[in-house]
Amino acid sequence: MQQPVYAAASWLTVCSIQVSAACVLGITTQSKLQHLESITSGISLFDVVGDPLVAAAVRDALLALIEEATKSNVDMDIESSTVETEGEGESVLDVLMHSGDSLNCEETNIVCMHLFLLFWQSLARGFTKSIEALQADSALLSSLAAEVAACEKDHTDAANVCEVVRKGSSKQLKFFVREIERSVNVAPLPWRRVTGEGCNFQDERLEPGTILCLATHLVHSSAQFNEPEKFDTQRFNKDRAEDKKNNGWGWCPHGTNTKTKGHRCASEELNYNTLKMFAAAVASLSVGGKLPSPSF
Numbered sequence: 170m171q172q173p174v175y176a177a178a179s180w181l182t183v184c185s186i187q188v189s190a191a192c193v194l195g196i197t198t199q200s201k202l203q204h205l206e207s208i209t210s211g212i213s214l215f216d217v218v219g220d221p222l223v224a225a226a227v228r229d230a231l232l233a234l235i236e237e238a239t240k241s242n243v244d245m246d247i248e249s250s251t252v253e254t255e256g257e258g259e260s261v262l263d264v265l266m267h268s269g270d271s272l273n274c275e276e277t278n279i280v281c282m283h284l285f286l287l288f289w290q291s292l293a294r295g296f297t298k299s300i301e302a303l304q305a306d307s308a309l310l311s312s313l314a315a316e317v318a319a320c321e322k323d324h325t326d327a328a329n330v331c332e333v334v335r336k337g338s339s340k341q342l343k344f345f346v347r348e349i350e351r352s353v354n355v356a357p358l359p360w361r362r363v364t365g366e367g368c369n370f371q372d373e374r375l376e377p378g379t380i381l382c383l384a385t386h387l388v389h390s391s392a393q394f395n396e397p398e399k400f401d402t403q404r405f406n407k408d409r410a411e412d413k414k415n416n417g418w419g420w421c422p423h424g425t426n427t428k429t430k431g432h433r434c435a436s437e438e439l440n441y442n443t444l445k446m447f448a449a450a451v452a453s454l455s456v457g458g459k460l461p462s463p464s465f
Contacts (some may be wrong), residue, residue, distance in 0.1 A: 189289035195260030235391040291355045299351040307458030314452040331446040344402040350422035393419030
């Protein structure tokens with residue numbers, strides 16, 4: 170019997186915004202989370218068109234909220250540099266605020282706003298695709314649950330299942346997250362403006378100011394992957410290694426080239442590890458190849 174439709178899209182959106190708020194901004198209180206949700210309601214980094222006035226209003230409201238958190242941080246440091254504050258050093262905002270003079274407060278706020286929006290909306294897409302994939306394939310769900318259970322036996326000192334998969338070997342979870350990243354855009358399409366005097370590309374002349382966009386959803390095609398429309402986690406195993414074809418240039422969910430030299434998304438590792446832990450948590454709570462309730 171087919172499982173009922175997993176009606177948890179809104180819950181997954183709330184979950185992703187709360188994770189991003191905690192990781193990036195250090196916001197965990199219910200009142201501030203509700204304020205954050207009301208500010209960002211209806212905005213999407215993945216829209217190719219939109220109302221610039223709405224975007225500007227969201228930007229200003231977010232920056233005001235982050236500035237308040239930043240000012241609170243600074244005031245706390247002035248009052249006492251020896252008192253240890255709850256959660257200090259655990260969010261991106263905390264780290265940047267205590268990283269010396271490399272960024273001023275205004276630059277810190279802008280970086281954190283961008284990363285918050287990116288991480289939140291990337292997770293929302295990744296969480297939703299993860300649930301869809303696991304609901305559609307009970308064998309896949311069972312195999313991930315078995316891998317998580319094996320990791321738990323090897324790491325009995327771990328505090329929870331999330332820590333377990335970070336410590337232990339979890340190859341199938343790794344393949345699962347990579348297939349999630351391949352099959353859905355988890356980051357906005359990367360783009361750059363042509364600078365200098367422009368250039369020629371094949372039969373086209375690209376003038377200065379031209380915007381070039383990397384269409385990752387087209388790159389992840391049959392030229393690189395076998396049956397690209399199919400959700401297949403085993404395409405990343407050693408025997409097939411489809412992501413390594415064409416020198417790896419066809420695998421670019423978070424941008425291109427190496428992490429140190431290329432144009433890669435700043436949230437890449439954070440996004441990958443969070444999706445991995447999310448999948449592990451869902452799999453560990455599954456029963457008989459069926460998903461748990463969204464209330465978990």
